Amino acid sequence: MSDSETKTPYQVLARKYRPQNFDDLLGHDAMVRTLRNAFASGRIAHAWILTGVRGVGKTTTARIMARALNYETEDGIDQPTIDMEKPGIHCQAIAESRHPDVIEMDAASRTGVGDIRELIESVRYAPVQARYKVYIIDEVHMLSNSAFNALLKTLEEPPPHVKFIFATTEIRKLPVTVLSRTQRFDLRRFDQDTLADYLQGICEKENATVERDGLLMIARAAEGSVRDALSLLDQAIIQHATSGGEAVTAGDVQDMLGLADRSTSWNMLGAAMKGEAAEALKLFRRQYDAGADPVVILRDMLELVHLLTRVKAAGDEAASHGSAGTAEAVQAKGMADKFPMAGLTRAWSLLMKGLQEAQVAPDPAAAGEMTLIRLCYAADLPTPDEAVRMLTEGKVSGGGAAPQGAPSGGGSGGARAVSGGAVRQEAQPSSAPQANYRSAPKMEAANQTRLSSLKDLVALCSQNRDARLRHEIENFVRIVKFEPGVIDFHPAEGAPRNLAGRIAAKLKDWTGERWTVSINTREKGEDTLRHDRDSVVYAHPLFIAAREAFPEIPDENVRIKQISEDNTALTAGAGEEGEDLDDLPDLSDEVDPD
Template structure:
């Protein structure tokens, strides 16, 4: 037997082979932990905004009706993985006094810490985004049949389960159908539609909701208090809005916002957070919407450009416009008392906007902005796409409300003005007339036939007896007088040259545009009448109609008629006889009228 003593351990060699293990006994100084990890819910009571799910699980655990598989779905950051770990802890809850599944996790159980750190041997977490194949699932299925090592249940948490391949899902089905008593499955996904229905039918499903903006703002405020940070409430609301209901996103943004200020500067302000987020000034976006809806397109485009220069993202600006149109529609439907979660002055401005629009118009604007948002996101020039969206919105705002257009096509009188809700009580839209729901082409044919039955002079002078009172010109001639009075030379010239009037009623005007007429003539005239009269006019251009003579043609006709009348005047006839070769140069009235405000001048050829 060799009694030679063994050599002492070569500590230096060990240190050389394993660097970094000579750590101080006290351990390393812990680094900063981000808020999203630091304030991850530790109990079901800490979960915010998921009361329905917590209530259902609590009742199920109390009744002993615990499912073998759960499917958690929702957008990013609402707590799917956190909830899965809490359920795993509840299933395996065990203390000195409790040895049964329990939703009351206030007291730490034997397995809670290990499960919370994803380090428990009986709770396996798998990311299906990186392990999608059938082989990965087979590893799980082979271990399912063995009993847990120390816990009550073996729990399999599979995140992003929709990423599994078809063959992997098929391999999982049989086990989900008849799992062992000691096995539980918890799935999490952001794309529930990609999960096969055969899997969904074998799971108890919970849809985790986006967190309400006010609830999330309160949550951020509490965390600021715990962190000793000072951030204005309006700034926290901006963060909650940008997070779109995701707690994790909100906490990540709060981490960034807290360092925007210092103790000397005071609380972090809303403008600082707005700059951090790249958001446009919310109030200025409301200015943009007001300018757009009132036809001030030049001002609207200038405002949009100014917001962009100030750092506003065109996508965010368009989304803000969507939010305001949605808020305006809510006020229109539910009245001024609708809960908008906005400041009092902002609510007052939204109420004013709602008074000038109908629900049909607001719905049309919503669809335009929704399409425009996709355009802005995908366009090579986001600002140009946002400008085109604003222009489309302005054009739609100048069109008659859809309900009035349906009435016109049906040959029915126009409803009341938009300010009164177009004849609708809040929340109770008036049903469309039966004739308006039929064929649109048939209605247009009937309308055109009615117009053709009237001669142009009588048609333009007609005023419907039961039409509601409305300010502004009451006749076609009065409309032309208004154009001259307002000195909108471009619009006046286009109306005189291109408009063949068909039907004129206070508040609505239908005309036949002649060839080469500007395509936006009806919209321009409608916008100007809204500015001048305060009433929304329904202006329709219909090329299928047979309108009367244009104002320019009328003026030439009157001039020719006056000239012909002058030639037959006995005194003029005698003068022309006495002076051969004489010409009629001008015809003057002692008191010029509106119809003859232009001198009639012609020449008589020798």
């Protein structure tokens, strides 16, 4: 080895393989195409803004754009172009951030209006060497409001020899007045397979060997950032730098990153979703003892649940559109059919809650195990609507496949039903299956009703002692459509404005089911129940005789007083509501002839 080689300082991969032209940029084809057309047609903007997550190439792209704007060669090329086949006169200085006409400013450390005033003052002067003065402002969202306001006028009407290139990871923090004065390019993060392929090419150039699964782990840990991926690859290669070219295995990368074993995560999720608590806890402890962070383990399981849910909802093709690698996509396709959608969505909620707890718990491992235990117990629980339907139909089960040895218990109860306008209580026989204790909170929702007409609804109001709502339904509801779960009515004159919402809320409370109650102003609907009843009463011979006996009483002062066996219920309900019984509706469709 020569002395020159020993004296050359080592350059990390993230700097060594930084793109030098647009052809080297990875995955930004839309931006390159737009710039190519703009440069070719001479429609070059005066300001651009590059946004994206860390490490996707915002600053690197800004420097390449500065080179393209000032591209000039000794053999006669002297115009802006993105086709830079060989280095130009200014390219080396711009790439090394030492060109006098390309000013790079870090807005994170120079946030004040005074810094921007210095920039505005320098804008007036022509470039010293190059064609344009290019101002690259990194993390531009860090500027203060005063600094942004001071820059606006210059940004809108800069001198013809000035170009601005902004870079930011927080595009939402920029004022809209700045965004409207710039052309925006969104640099997207890279998927795992693309990033792994890129890292494979770097390994070949560095004469290093890293297993494909290890590269996928690095790409996954980088979360779409090329710079992060190259830094991790640099660290992985160093592990075997003196071992005579020995390959870096996936296990080496896993140990280096402190990651959970992905195959173990799949097995652990499968065990938890089947309710096998002992197996799930054993796999969790194995990963924890190997050095995996409990938070990382839970995050891995969240990714797998998300992948399975995507496949379940959108088919097998959804697996290849996410962040999963090819091998995981195949595994997800085979596993998604084993679990119901309700179970997967519930697992997502439990894991999200567990992840938050693990991040703040004094013992993250204990929080992780508690999350797995919850997941095992809840794996096959029915959804609320399924539980209500099962209880209503008498198909009460033990609540799903809970871990072995889980205690269970229950009690007798009944479901209320409405039939023919009368409410009755149906007691379950003592031999009926009992609900598991974990299903007990849903028992109240099972006391639901079967409603087939408006009279059934009125009867239900009486049963629940809501005299006010019954009065309003009888007097102001003109039914257009009444079906299970759907009520469509035309409000009579004087109806309360919130009547539909109150009916829907009460039905939800009383039946445990969601009802759609809507107002129809186009169709008049049937007569109100009060009108139908009064018509019968007015035609009764006893009523006609009474009117003839007292002709001096005006019609508006005539009140129909009804006597019914459920008057007691009305009196109790009215007392609780604070109602005057004389202002309440009648409780029976019959008139006592006596």
